[in-house]
Structure formats: structure tokens, C-alpha cells
Amino acid sequence: MPNVTLTIDGRQVTVPAGTTVLEAAREAGIFIPTLCHDPLLPGWGACRLCVVEIPGMRNLPASCVTPVAEGMVVYTASEAVIEARRTIIDLLLSNHPMDCLTCEKNGDCRLQDYAFLYGVRQPSFKGEKKNYPLDDSNPYIVRDLNKCILCGRCVRTCQAVPERAVIDFGYRGFNTKVVTAMDTPLGDSSCVYCGRCVAVCPVGALTYKPLAGKGRTWEVEKRPVTCTFCESGCAFDLVVKNGRVIGVMAKEPGPGRPLCLKGRLGLELLYVEEPLKPMLKKDGQFVPVSWAEALGLESILDRMKKVEGKEGR
Structure with a gap:
């Protein structure tokens, strides 16, 4: 495959043809924020937070779905780009609970990180807000759809497993949300609680119930471990606090995402001192x-x- 040379923020970068602008930038060590992008499930381009400026293009394209071209010039942090990202973050926060102090994802939330990075302190858009009941219908996963930013990462990682596809987008416009079949609670669906969706969620919309209240992000350490119940070799993280394993969670990012609940339960039995x-x-x-x-x-x-x-x- 032939190589393509382009310029990103004044730096010449050579990558194989077919590479996206986002991939080229990351290969060169240039930061571009993302919310919906998943390296294992590329080609989505929904959140638009990864927009860049490319002279000659009419609008600011999403870098995660824009292929590189010979001689292309890319600006990842121009005034127009920064303003667009601030507006996107502002819109997301305008329909998002502001309970960061008590959220389980505090310190590990991309939306929180980007709001800090781009200086979005308070949402400026007013209007109706989502008000969904907390889905606490199963012993393993808690869903708070009020915190969902509709990035689609949970939907895509679930649909990547053959014959799984437990969740998808439902309704339209302001009422759009991630739903199970017939919009039933997760506990009443065909979900196997493997935890793939929790692993890829960039905000606090999906969290592990067994880990609720056991430790903040900065208080715990994660140690990789591989499930050996079958040949799939699913990857997990042991969650360690004060030298004790307090839980097991699916590993993200990277290959080896879990396929079933058995692996996590088995690892909890093996490593957690007081397994549920x-x-x-x-x-x-x-x-x-x-x-x-x-x-x-x-x-x-x-x-x-x-x-x-x-x-x-």
C-alpha cells in the first residue's frame, strides 16, 4: 500500500494510504479529543468532537472518518476548531447531570476532562432536560440514561459480538436513547452482563454495581489479568485498593474484550477476598x-x- 505525506500542525507526517486524519495525528503524537471513536470499531463520526480544519474543505470534518490525502494540510487546534469543540461540549453539558462530585466516574470521565481542558465551566444552553429513571434492574450493571451522551460505543461493541446486539438506538430527536428490545429494563433483556458496554462508556452512564462506593478512580490501581475459562482469553482488570482486590472489571481499550459473565465471576471468586x-x-x-x-x-x-x-x- 502506498504511503501518503501530509502536514499536521506544521509537522510532516507519512502514513499508509487509507489512514484517517485522527490515526495519522495520533501516530505523530498530536492530541485530538474523541468521545465516540473506538479504535476497534472505527468509522462512526457521531460526536464531532474530533473536528479539524483542512483548507479547501467546506466545513470542519471529523478526523476519525476523514482519510488522509497527499499534500493535505491539517490544523487540529485552530481558533475555529477550538470554538467548535467548546460548543459541542457546551451542548452535551446542557443536557447532562452536574453531579460530578458523587458520580462513580469522577476522575475517569472524558466529558469532565474535556470540559476542564477547553474551559467550559457552565452550560449556556437552556431548555428541557432528560429525566429517565435509574435502571437498577440487574445485579451487575447500573444504567443512568440521563448521563448518556449517545456516543454509540456501547451499542457498537455489543453488536460486534455475533448474535448479541442487545441494545440499539431508539426513538428520534430529543427523545433518542439507547434501548433494549421493546425498551425494557436491562435486567429483563437478553443481556449476558459481560461488561463490554461498561468498559467502553466514556461517561457515567454505565457503571459496575459491585464496585459502587468502594473507591474513587484515584484511590485504586488496575492490574491486568486474563480469563482462562476458555480459549477466548478475555482481558480484565483487577481493581486494587490499599493492597486488596475489591473487584474485577472489563479491560479497555484494546483487544480481548469480554464475551460472557462467567469470566468476571470466576476472577472475582479467585482474586476478591470477599466476592459477592x-x-x-x-x-x-x-x-x-x-x-x-x-x-x-x-x-x-x-x-x-x-x-x-x-x-x-
């Missing part, structure tokens, strides 16, 4: 179950007993 009692849905209700049942070991034990019984005859 596992819960599984039976007859439409979540009920406490044994660790053997939660990890799918009961059926294996039953088969082994049957084999032993046959061989003993």
Missing part, C-alpha cells in the same frame, strides 16, 4: 446461586458422576 454472591436469572427473576452453577460447573460435575456411575457397573 453470584446471581442468575431464573423464571424472569434474579436469584442467588452457588458458584459452581454460576460458573457452569454443575453440569460438568453431573456428567462426571454419570460417567463414574457407568464405569462402576
Whole structure:
């Protein structure tokens, strides 16, 4: 594949043809903010926070979906670009709860980081705000749609798993939100609670219930660990506070995102000093179950007993 040479903020950068402006900038160590972009699921371009200025183009294009071209000149921090990003952040904050002090994502929220970076202290747009009830319908994931910025990362990572696609965008205009089939609570859906969506959420719309209130972002350390229950090798992080493992969460970014709940439950049993009692849905209700049942070991034990019984005859 031929290479393309372009200029980004006065610096010449050479990348393979087909590379996006965002990828070229990051390869050169040039910062461009993103909310909806996911390196594993590219080509979305929804939030527009990654806009840049390219002379000759009519508008400010989103760098995550704009391919490089030979001789292209890109400005990532011009006056027009900075103003556009401030306006986008302002619009997002205008329909976003301002409870950062008590939010589980405080210190690990991209919207919060970018508001600080671009000096957006208070939203200037007034009007109706979202007022959805907290979805606390399952033991593992809490959904607060009032904090959702509609970046679509959770939707895309869920749909990336064959035959999964539990969530998608529903309704239109101001009423647009991420929904399950028939807009039922997450606990009533076909969600398997693997945690992929929580791992990629850039704000506090999706959080882990088992970790609620156990530690702020700056109080904990994350240590990578790989699930060995099957050959998929899903990647997780052990959440450590004061030398103790207090929980397990899906690792992001990078490959190896989780595919099921079993891996996280198994790692909790292995590493967490006081693991929570596992819960599984039976007859439409979540009920406490044994660790053997939660990890799918009961059926294996039953088969082994049957084999032993046959061989003993």
C-alpha cells in the first residue's frame, strides 16, 4: 500500500494510504479529543468532537472518518476548531447531570476532562432536560440514561459480538436513547452482563454495581489479568485498593474484550477476598446461586458422576 505525506500542525507526517486524519495525528503524537471513536470499531463520526480544519474543505470534518490525502494540510487546534469543540461540549453539558462530585466516574470521565481542558465551566444552553429513571434492574450493571451522551460505543461493541446486539438506538430527536428490545429494563433483556458496554462508556452512564462506593478512580490501581475459562482469553482488570482486590472489571481499550459473565465471576471468586454472591436469572427473576452453577460447573460435575456411575457397573 502506498504511503501518503501530509502536514499536521506544521509537522510532516507519512502514513499508509487509507489512514484517517485522527490515526495519522495520533501516530505523530498530536492530541485530538474523541468521545465516540473506538479504535476497534472505527468509522462512526457521531460526536464531532474530533473536528479539524483542512483548507479547501467546506466545513470542519471529523478526523476519525476523514482519510488522509497527499499534500493535505491539517490544523487540529485552530481558533475555529477550538470554538467548535467548546460548543459541542457546551451542548452535551446542557443536557447532562452536574453531579460530578458523587458520580462513580469522577476522575475517569472524558466529558469532565474535556470540559476542564477547553474551559467550559457552565452550560449556556437552556431548555428541557432528560429525566429517565435509574435502571437498577440487574445485579451487575447500573444504567443512568440521563448521563448518556449517545456516543454509540456501547451499542457498537455489543453488536460486534455475533448474535448479541442487545441494545440499539431508539426513538428520534430529543427523545433518542439507547434501548433494549421493546425498551425494557436491562435486567429483563437478553443481556449476558459481560461488561463490554461498561468498559467502553466514556461517561457515567454505565457503571459496575459491585464496585459502587468502594473507591474513587484515584484511590485504586488496575492490574491486568486474563480469563482462562476458555480459549477466548478475555482481558480484565483487577481493581486494587490499599493492597486488596475489591473487584474485577472489563479491560479497555484494546483487544480481548469480554464475551460472557462467567469470566468476571470466576476472577472475582479467585482474586476478591470477599466476592459477592453470584446471581442468575431464573423464571424472569434474579436469584442467588452457588458458584459452581454460576460458573457452569454443575453440569460438568453431573456428567462426571454419570460417567463414574457407568464405569462402576
